[in-house]
Amino acid sequence: MICPRCANDKTKVLKTIKSDTNERFRRxxxxxxxxxxxxxxxxxxxxxxxxxxxxxxxFDEAL
Ligand SMILES: [Zn+2]
Incomplete structure (x- = not known):
């Protein structure tokens, strides 16, 4: 994923929180x-x- 600050395309995943949406903490x-x-x-x-x-x-209204 591209860094939102400097647009570098290499980021490291530090932590993944798994559920039906996966959240990733990146650096x-x-x-x-x-x-x-x-x-x-x-x-x-x-x-x-x-x-x-x-x-x-x-999500009734979104579907
Ligand atoms: Zn950056």
């Missing part, structure tokens, strides 16, 4: 800036089904 190798990123399921029919079944009510 830029070039400037040392730390930031978090989120990995999401790209929405398709299965993702809509999964979200509806597992998180009823949370």
């Amino acid at each position: 830029c190798i070039k400037c040392g800036y730390t930031f978090m990123s989120i990995e999401l399921i790209k929405v398709d029919d299965w993702a809509k089904f999964y979200i509806k079944e597992t998180q009823k009510g949370l």
